[in-house]
Amino acid sequence: MKKTQKITALSARAAAAEIVLQVCDQGQSLSTLLPHYQNKVKPQDFPLLQEICFGICRVLPRLERIIQHLVDKPLKGKTRIVHCLLLVGLYQLLYTRVPSHAAVDEVVNATSVLKSERFRGLINGVLRRFLREKEAILSLIDKHWQTLHPEWLVNKLKKAYPHWRDIIEANNQKPPMWLRINQQHSSVAHYRTLLSQESYPADNPSALRLTTPSAVQNLPFFSDGWATVQDINTQWAAHLLEAKNHEFILDACAAPGGKTTHILELAPEANVVALDIEEARLVRVHENLARLKQQATVICGDASQPMTWLDQIPMPSRQFDRILLDAPCSATGVIRRHPDIKWLRQEQDIPALVALQKQILTALWSILKPNGILLYATCSVLPEENSEQIVQFLENTPNARLEALPFNHTDKNAIGFQFFPQPAGGDGFYYAKLRKVSVDSQQG
Structure with missing residues (x-):
């Protein structure tokens, strides 16, 4: 009789160390990695795995400073997994209710499955020393306020907003x-x-x-x-778009489909097209539509190249009544939900994103009907992706007119509206509502 091989579940600590290593050293995101580990750990351990991974990314610089204080030589190359195990251990000791002895023992035991058993003594010694000297170490490490953000992002927020510290504090909270x-x-x-x-x-x-x-x-x-x-601030998209039944609506960059389904809740008989460039992400759109028992045309295509997919849509004209463009962006407004963004995003990414947003905005404007509405949205708090992007578009597009938003009653000269992350409120999100007018009416 053939024996079936028994599959041993990965411990939450070993899995967390592997995931954190891939985020920090390979630039992969938690949202991509965690689903692959859902079947590798016991079901009851998955919430702990999520808590550790998100938590480490949220407070990474603080944990790194503690390790620098306790470890004489940096753990590089193949020993980086050991460094990540120390991050896992320290996070548990500082931020979870896991008993100290269990936290230390489980991290030490994780060296076996990660083929790092020769570092058992190092990990055990470092974590137990931290427990003995915790008060003194933290008083030294926490002497000055830590932003827990990369310096380039702090500098951008400082330059843009007087209340930059409030944004950073909100980013560092659980949403x-x-x-x-x-x-x-x-x-x-x-x-x-x-x-x-x-x-x-x-x-x-x-x-x-x-x-x-x-x-x-x-x-x-x-x-x-x-x-x-x-999120509450994301929910404003469908309300501001004001879709009507029987209109043709494009939800560009639609995945995972939250805004698509909201549009259909408010206008059940609208002809909605959900577009996204990634086929894999459209699976979630289909799932959300099925759960809400809604119908939409779902297309995989590049929003910056509408002529490559427009013929797939059964519509009387090649133009839409309304377009929602949730543009690709830095995601700096949703850091508290995706704290790995702080370490994945780089300053040099921003100009390329701004250029892509401009390209998509210009392309989609060409398939908007006269008097139609385009709602531009991002989950960013950086002005170059938001108000500055819209100012430039208005300057270069004679038939574009900025529409007032219900939040702008205190500042009628505002270019769109910027939501900022709030501890008990919504995420950072930006909206600008544009109407396609005749050049004569714009000048008049």
């Missing part, structure tokens, strides 16, 4: 969990009564904030499409 309530099934007030925990409505007509995050399977009627997890 709240926001729900979008499907008005076709329930009101926000009614859904609050269905929840088993306290929750808070907000100024957005469909938003509800949970006191503590919850697994989606615990949310009432989630599988039936009554609610969607979506």
